[in-house]
Amino acid sequence: MLLAVLGVFVTAALAPLVVRALGRHSGWALGLVPLGIFAYLAAQTPEVAHGEPIREVHNWMPAYDLPLSFYLDGLSLLFALLVTGIGTLIVIYSSGYLAHNDELGRFYVQLLAFMGAMLGLVLADNAIVFFIFFELTSLTSYLLIGFYRKEESSRQAARKALIVTGGGGLAMLAGLLLLQQATGTFEFSKMLALSGQVQQHPLYTAIFVLVAAGAFTKSAQFPFHFWLPAAMAGPTPVSAYLHSATMVKAGVFVLARLHPVLSGTQVWTYTLVGVGGFTMVLTAWLALRYTDLKQILAYTTTMVLGLLTMLLGVGTGDAIKAMVTFTVVHALYKGGLFMMAGSIDHETGTRNVKELGGLRGAMPYTMAGGLLTALSMAGIPPLFGFIGKEVTYEAALHAGALSIPLLVAGVLANAALVGSGLVVGIKPFFGDMKGAFTREPHEAPVSMWLGPLVLGALGLAFGAMPWLIDHSLLNAAKVGILQRTLEPVHLALWHGFNPAFMASLVTFALGFALYATWTTVQDSAPMRGLGTVFGQGPGAVFERLLYGLARASEEITRLFQTGQFRWYLFAIFSSIFVLVGGAILTEATVRWPSTFGSAEYYEVGLAGLIVISALFAIRARERFQAILALSVGGYGVALLYLLFSAPDLAMTQFAIETLSLILLVIVLIHLPGLSGTEPLGRRIRDAIVSVGCGALVTLLMGMALAMPMDLRVSEYLAENSYTQAQGHNIVNVILVDFRGIDTMGEITVLVMAALGVYVLMRMPRTEPPAFQSSDGERPEPTVAERETV
Amino acid sequence: MFFSLIFRVATRLLVPILLIFAIFMLLRGHSHPGGGFVGGLVAGSAFVLYALAAGVDDAREVLRVEPRTLLGIGLACAYGAGMMAVLAGKNFLTGLWAHVHIPLLGDLHLGSTLLFDIGVLLVVVGTVLLMVFSVEDRLPGLVDE
Numbered sequence: 044m045l046l047a048v049l050g051v052f053v054t055a056a057l058a059p060l061v062v063r064a065l066g067r068h069s070g071w072a073l074g075l076v077p078l079g080i081f082a083y084l085a086a087q088t089p090e091v092a093h094g095e096p097i098r099e100v101h102n103w104m105p106a107y108d109l110p111l112s113f114y115l116d117g118l119s120l121l122f123a124l125l126v127t128g129i130g131t132l133i134v135i136y137s138s139g140y141l142a143h144n145d146e147l148g149r150f151y152v153q154l155l156a157f158m159g160a161m162l163g164l165v166l167a168d169n170a171i172v173f174f175i176f177f178e179l180t181s182l183t184s185y186l187l188i189g190f191y192r193k194e195e196s197s198r199q200a201a202r203k204a205l206i207v208t209g210g211g212g213l214a215m216l217a218g219l220l221l222l223q224q225a226t227g228t229f230e231f232s233k234m235l236a237l238s239g240q241v242q243q244h245p246l247y248t249a250i251f252v253l254v255a256a257g258a259f260t261k262s263a264q265f266p267f268h269f270w271l272p273a274a275m276a277g278p279t280p281v282s283a284y285l286h287s288a289t290m291v292k293a294g295v296f297v298l299a300r301l302h303p304v305l306s307g308t309q310v311w312t313y314t315l316v317g318v319g320g321f322t323m324v325l326t327a328w329l330a331l332r333y334t335d336l337k338q339i340l341a342y343t344t345t346m347v348l349g350l351l352t353m354l355l356g357v358g359t360g361d362a363i364k365a366m367v368t369f370t371v372v373h374a375l376y377k378g379g380l381f382m383m384a385g386s387i388d389h390e391t392g393t394r395n396v397k398e399l400g401g402l403r404g405a406m407p408y409t410m411a412g413g414l415l416t417a418l419s420m421a422g423i424p425p426l427f428g429f430i431g432k433e434v435t436y437e438a439a440l441h442a443g444a445l446s447i448p449l450l451v452a453g454v455l456a457n458a459a460l461v462g463s464g465l466v467v468g469i470k471p472f473f474g475d476m477k478g479a480f481t482r483e484p485h486e487a488p489v490s491m492w493l494g495p496l497v498l499g500a501l502g503l504a505f506g507a508m509p510w511l512i513d514h515s516l517l518n519a520a521k522v523g524i525l526q527r528t529l530e531p532v533h534l535a536l537w538h539g540f541n542p543a544f545m546a547s548l549v550t551f552a553l554g555f556a557l558y559a560t561w562t563t564v565q566d567s568a569p570m571r572g573l574g575t576v577f578g579q580g581p582g583a584v585f586e587r588l589l590y591g592l593a594r595a596s597e598e599i600t601r602l603f604q605t606g607q608f609r610w611y612l613f614a615i616f617s618s619i620f621v622l623v624g625g626a627i628l629t630e631a632t633v634r635w636p637s638t639f640g641s642a643e644y645y646e647v648g649l650a651g652l653i654v655i656s657a658l659f660a661i662r663a664r665e666r667f668q669a670i671l672a673l674s675v676g677g678y679g680v681a682l683l684y685l686l687f688s689a690p691d692l693a694m695t696q697f698a699i700e701t702l703s704l705i706l707l708v709i710v711l712i713h714l715p716g717l718s719g720t721e722p723l724g725r726r727i728r729d730a731i732v733s734v735g736c737g738a739l740v741t742l743l744m745g746m747a748l749a750m751p752m753d754l755r756v757s758e759y760l761a762e763n764s765y766t767q768a769q770g771h772n773i774v775n776v777i778l779v780d781f782r783g784i785d786t787m788g789e790i791t792v793l794v795m796a797a798l799g800v801y802v803l804m805r806m807p808r809t810e811p812p813a814f815q816s817s818d819g820e821r822p823e824p825t826v827a828e829r830e831t832v
Numbered sequence: 833m834f835f836s837l838i839f840r841v842a843t844r845l846l847v848p849i850l851l852i853f854a855i856f857m858l859l860r861g862h863s864h865p866g867g868g869f870v871g872g873l874v875a876g877s878a879f880v881l882y883a884l885a886a887g888v889d890d891a892r893e894v895l896r897v898e899p900r901t902l903l904g905i906g907l908a909c910a911y912g913a914g915m916m917a918v919l920a921g922k923n924f925l926t927g928l929w930a931h932v933h934i935p936l937l938g939d940l941h942l943g944s945t946l947l948f949d950i951g952v953l954l955v956v957v958g959t960v961l962l963m964v965f966s967v968e969d970r971l972p973g974l975v976d977e
Contacts, residue, residue, distance in 0.1 A: 797903060
């Protein structure tokens with residue numbers, strides 16, 4: 044498994060070379076890697092389905108007890124198959140979609156890096172390894188959403204996604220660390236064996252809240268749902284892969300992974316059912332508000348994520364069965380539909396449903412794939428989506444006290460889903476050609492219709508023949524979530540005239556009605572209100588908050604960074620005075636040395652010279668005089684070093700003093716002369732601070748002298764500097780050898796400071812930008828728009 | 833540029849002496865007062881003097897490399913000296929010593945610490961000059977009057 048994950052990352056690194064060699068056909072070559080991994084994983088299915096999870100451990104950082112461990116059970120197998128299987132189709136699709144983009148190489152690096160991260164995430168056994176991959180998916184998706192980096196809206200969407208999912212990731216990390224406190228292990232496989240114990244642990248609520256925060260943000264649950272539709276600013280293959288089939292499911296995945304450890308409590312059930320159910324109904328209806336194919340699909344994605352979260356909250360055997368079934372159902376149809384939307388955009392120049400129609404003749408293969416997937420989304424038999432919907436209703440019906448609200452919410456959401464499924468799948472292909480296309484509609488290349496067709500065909504196959512996967516893969520996934528074996532998953536197209544089927548009929552009736560009246564409903568006043576409040580609203584609030592944060596930090600910065608040097612000096616020295624002085628008063632006893640050694644006359648003279656030069660600097664009427672006076676003081680100090688046998692220090696001080704004198708003179712010549720006098724109050728204030736600091740330092744020196752001298756370190760250095768470091772000059776030996784790493788740090792800081800000056804000097808003087816209220820999210824620019832740029 | 837004949841003639845004499853002195857400081861540092869830091873300050877002063885006497889453009893030309901490059905090379909020398917020890921299987925930054933006998937000159941002690949100190953010198957020179965040069969770039973005429 045390590046090989047599989049690393050293989051994807053290596054492929055990512057090599058992708059630009061492949062693209063250079065093969066150009067627009069590179070997708071076929073690059074797709075072989077995920078395909079190979081898919082085949083390898085699929086070959087493990089029988090073993091895993093037999094209830095024998097595979098664990099693989101590699102040493103990574105033994106010092107931190109951090110192994111690279113992977114765990115393949117039914118749950119991770121299911122997700123890994125989705126990641127690699129759909130990933131293969133997406134990789135192939137991308138080279139067709141971005142065939143004319145010069146940056147296809149860069150795109151593949153990011154896409155494959157994401158795939159590697161996602162694969163690592165679902166396979167990880169160690170919670171820290173899991174977290175690393177979790178954050179990697181946030182980072183790579185940030186790059187992918189912002190792929191059209193010259194578009195302001197792309198960058199804004201990318202930032203939104205990064206902050207929301209990255210922030211949630213941090214909560215997740217905290218939750219996982221607490222989970223380790225509660226269970227004593229970082230390995231998921233070992234935690235799962237402890238199911239039932241964590242729920243009693245005093246940390247349980249904190250763990251749950253943090254993990255759920257991570258999962259909800261990643262899986263775009265209300266009120267964090269806004270980043271996902273905004274993320275449609277990325278290229279379509281990204282939307283198809285990350286924002287429907289894989290990454291957004293990472294949140295659901297972690298809830299499923301930790302299901303045995305965290306579920307079963309009231310807070311678990313009500314939070315997940317409440318948040319998931321609300322998100323499901325809300326975003327299902329929001330989908331009907333929009334006319335951009337990608338936007339519609341994005342909102343139906345959050346609807347499904349809500350549904351999956353809700354089912355995990357219910358947590359019964361039926362609910363988990365519905366959850367794993369719907370995961371597959373959704374991945375198949377949503378991946379296909381996004382690719383179809385991209386193909387339509389690619390070949391006609393628009394994605395607006397209202398402008399599309401009559402493409403059945405021009406794009407037959409795309410239509411076939413699109414229709415199959417859309418009907419699966421609408422839950423029409425005999426497609427897999429129908430079974431998905433039936434088992435969901437069954438789970439709702441068997442959910443005890445919750446069953447009535449669940450059923451109502453399910454029917455409401457699914458009816459909207461039927462409506463938007465039909466809108467997406469039928470409108471573009473049937474009816475009259477609208478003729479507003481910027482280009483002659485024509486069929487997409489093979490690479491672009493292959494994906495929807497394969498996924499659509501799979502939806503049909505699994506619908507007609509659910510025995511292909513129900514006993515093996517789906518059952519194993521269910522066992523993986525619950526960690527115990529219940530009655531095996533059995534799916535069938537026909538369940539008889541049971542209540543679930545009745546609910547389906549109601550759903551169809553409502554859904555078809557919605558489809559028939561869609562043009563009116565879409566632009567009706569209630570829908571517009573819904574769109575403003577819940578569609579654009581949260582995103583706009585988020586942008587406002589972000590802008591407010593930037594403004595507040597700017598205000599704080601302005602408060603402290605006045606740009607006046609005298610203020611900085613005053614702040615530094617007065618805080619030293621208060622903090623150090625306060626510490627001495629409260630925490631130390633003031634001692635004074637009983638005797639001082641006698642001083643030679645030239646030492647006294649030198650000290651006097653330093654004092655006089657300081658006084659002269661204060662009284663100087665011109666800057667030049669003040670600088671010269673200060674330099675005299677500096678050279679005096681250097682002489683003092685020399686007298687007290689610190690030649691290295693003295694030399695450095697001389698050199699620094701000379702250099703700074705030269706530099707100051709260069710600059711000072713150009714400054715206006717000192718004029719006027721400071722107000723008396725400020726002079727008194729400054730005098731207090733400076734005299735206070737001087738007294739404080741004198742006091743500290745005295746206290747240091749009064750301490751018994753500890754010579755161990757000096758003696759050690761004196762003894763070992765030649766024997767170990769071959770140098771007689773202890774100071775230099777310390778600098779380059781004994782404490783070399785300090786010097787390393789210092790010169791690194793020096794480099795940073797120099798670069799800082801360099802950058803500052805090159806920066807134009809600018810004002811911070813004003814708040815730009817984006818007009819809601821703007822999905823990916825259509826192909827036509829991109830070409831006019 | 834100061835139009836002082838004395839200053840310019842003196843600079844012409846001083847700069848090479850200062851540079852040799854800087855190298856001298858660097859080399860003797862391990863066993864006598866000196867070292868890369870002070871050597872770097874001396875060398876940096878030499879170039880600043882030159883910039884004052886002949887102008888920043890001429891000083892850049894004499895320096896031949898950008899100060900930024902010096903910073904990079906300096907850091908690379910210091911980290912490289914540390915990594916040499918790692919490659920030799922010791923802890924990062926452990927001093928390595930080689931004793932080379934060169935005819936006529938006598939025994940030579942060569943240590944990885946010397947490379948480290950050269951790195952310090954280059955960083956210090958680079959820092960001083962980058963600051964001076966970029967101030968001049970921002971406010972032309974400040975150094976180059």
